Amino acid sequence: MAMSQINHKTTEKNSTDIGSAVSVQNISKNYGDVEALRDMSLEFPRGQLTSLLGPSGCGKTTLLKIIAGLLEPTSGHVEVNGINVSGPGPDRAFVFQDFALLPWATVLKNVAFGLQMRGVAASEREAIAERYIKSVGLAGFENSYPHELSGGMRQRVGLARALSVDADVLLMDEPFSAVDEQTRRKFQEDLLSLVRDENKTFIFVTHSIEEAVYVSDQIAILLPRPSRVSEIIRPSSFRNKGVDNIRRDSEYLDIVDNIWSSLRTYVE
Amino acid sequence: MYIFGYRLPGMSSLVVWGFLWEMIGRADVTFFVPPLSEVFTTLYSIIGTVAFKNALAETAYAFSLGVFFAVTIGVIIGILMGKNRLLDELLLPWVNVFLSAPLTALVPVLMVLFGFGMKSIIITTSLFAVWIIILNSRAGVKQINRSLVEMANSFGASPIDAFFKIYFWAALPEILGGVRIGIIRAVKGVIIGQLLISIVGFGALFELYSANFLMGHFWAVLLVLFGLAFSISEFLAYLERKVAYYAAKR
Amino acid sequence: MIKRANLLKIVSAVVLCSAWEIAGRIPVSYAFPTFLDSMRSFFEMIGNGMMLEAYKETLQPLVIGVLISAFLGIGLGLWIGLNNFFDWLFSPIFIVMQAAPLAALIPLLVLAYGIGLTSKVMVVCIMAMPVIVLNTSGAVRNTPESFKEMGKSFLASRASILLRIIIPAASPVIFAGLRLGVSAGFIGAILAELKITPTGVGDIITYSRSIADYPSMYAAIFSIILLAVLFLNLIEKLETVLFKGNQRGYVSD
Helix, strand or coil: CHHHHHHHHHHHHCCCCCCEEEEEEEEEEEECCEEEEEEEEEEEECCCEEEEECCCCCCHHHHHHHHHCCCCCCEEEEEECCEECCCCCCCEEEECCCCCCCCCCCHHHHHHHHHHHCCCCHHHHHHHHHHHHHHCCCCCCCCCCHHHCCHHHHHHHHHHHHHHCCCCEEEEECCCCCCCHHHHHHHHHHHHHHHHHCCCEEEEEECCHHHHHHHCCEEEEEECCCEEEEEEECCCCCCCCCCCCHHHCHHHHHHHHHHHHHHHHHCC | CEECCEECCCCCHHHHHHHHHHHHHHCCCCCCCCCHHHHHHHHHHHCCCHHHHHHHHHHHHHHHHHHHHHHHHHHHHHHHHHHCHHHHHHHHHHHHHHHHCCHHHHHHHHHHHHCCCHHHHHHHHHHHHHHHHHHHHHHHHHCCCHHHHHHHHHCCCCHHHHHHHHHHHHHHHHHHHHHHHHHHHHHHHHHHHHHHCCCCHHHHHHHHHHHCCCHHHHHHHHHHHHHHHHHHHHHHHHHHHHHHHHHHCC | CCCHHHHHHHHHHHHHHHHHHHHHHCCCCCCCCCHHHHHHHHHHHHHCCHHHHHHHHHHHHHHHHHHHHHHHHHHHHHHHHHCHHHHHHHHHHHHHHHHCCHHHHHHHHHHHHCCCHHHHHHHHHHHHHHHHHHHHHHHHHCCCHHHHHHHHHCCCCHHHHHHHHHHHHHHHHHHHHHHHHHHHHHHHHHHHHHHCCCCHHHHHHHHHHHCCCHHHHHHHHHHHHHHHHHHHHHHHHHHHHHCHHHCCCCCCC
């Protein structure tokens, strides 16, 4: 009940009519007899960050991988910029939960991997990679190997790799779950400025309620068995008050509480 | 492997290979490959003979004694190496050398030192198996979680208690892994020993069959050997999986 | 200052050699020469070219067999690891071969191919190949899924995923298989020389045993073990040179 109130309030304040960058239409995904996703539809507004939030097993990563083109949906389809998705494409880049950095390649080579696969010449791709390594704050680590970096630094490499291919849509699969709390907060702040500065659409999977509310323009709550979108929340009033004030904003706290009260029944 | 949505069991392709063998045998491509069915009939006829039973008994005897010594010596030395740094540093280089050394070269030495008999075969078997058991037992003790040992100490366990209640059990998955590989090596060792000291067991049988061009007999004995070796290794893998449940989450 | 680990290595070598020397002096057996006698024969045989001559013979089947096993084994392993059908078809053969005492095939090989080089190469191959195939296919199958997904999502072609992701990711385990294969190949090569026909080092061992020249026999055995250890270290060096970033010890065999 309380949930729908907020939902109502926020949508009123934030009636956006920006087009969708990504549109998920009637997606179902079955693994044998197991129904992972059922008839799911969702719009992802251009230039904004949408979180997929839900308890484990709710299919949020499955949905993200379907959008990425890494998994085939059983039925339904995904459109990116109005074009049907039939596999991975240059319009999307993925940030992995476990970083997926090649341990035998230097930071520079890891960041340049996506460009290399697109056939960009070595000197050019290294120049681009160096620029993005600098922009994520890893200048000086170009020739280090992943195992020489901390978890947070590794994910910065993963982020630089995704940014360097200049895709419209950034797909992030619990990107901060494997880094420590302080690093995660720094990441979240950086992510906010990234969303503001880059004209990209972000789709962000997380299981942390606070994280979702903190970074998102739009939060899709997914509930499990079978997975469905239970509601969409668009926080608005605290986004412009500055990163330091978000966590004590009353709307922020209300949304966090309300999401928790609707999810708690699904936690074993 | 799936065919029409039905999952084929793991080793089912061996049936295909067996069929191919039968075909090649029937086609009389080479004298060395008689049809599989003929090999099975031969197998049936020799399995009750005294010569075969003797060979099997002698091999089993050498094998079990060899494995017994290898496991006892290997586990003890391995655990000691894992616990004592000086001993570890003194012995580890040699264990590594002998782990990958061509131990077949040592068989002639064993033959002159211990005679052309059972003793040499047993020692060959042990020599093949012992090094990997040492190495794994050592690794098992080395990886024991410090906090487990500290827990035992904080609850006042005596060193003996700690050894049997903590070290042995905590290292058990690795020890068993080592014993499994050790035993597979012991199977090879016992056969290599018998081939080089070819007056006992299957070694003698192989000599006899190949000297008389009894291909059916030869393959029959080989099938028995391979089947036994494979069953032993699968059985040990099964045992290892049974303790793997706690190896994964220590 | 010498490092503690190296110092202890020297200490343990000295201890072992003196134990050998003392045991030889007692003597524990008429067939147990002293360490110094054995070393004297060792250097004598190197000096008079006997060792060189012997290794020319021994290394032939070994090197040919190991090369065949490595190329064929890694190729087959990749194929099996990448394709479910070939996995189903070939894996059981190599699993059985890996567990089975393949040395038992030697009398048959001799009947079929005679006592020449072919038989000896075959012996080395059947000993060395299974572990190379199984390690390669297992490593390929165990390539972390997220590496492959990463490749796909960044638009890598199938060939790029194989060459730039799967093979480098599998290389530590493939090399571990190669080391095990080479060590099994040594066992096979010596077995072939002792069992089939005495040639090379096997000949020195057999001949010196028959004339009771035990120091030469021990020296020959010492030399082949030494060679095996050196050879395996060489492969390890090769691996560190080829895959520099892979040195993080995340694979054990």
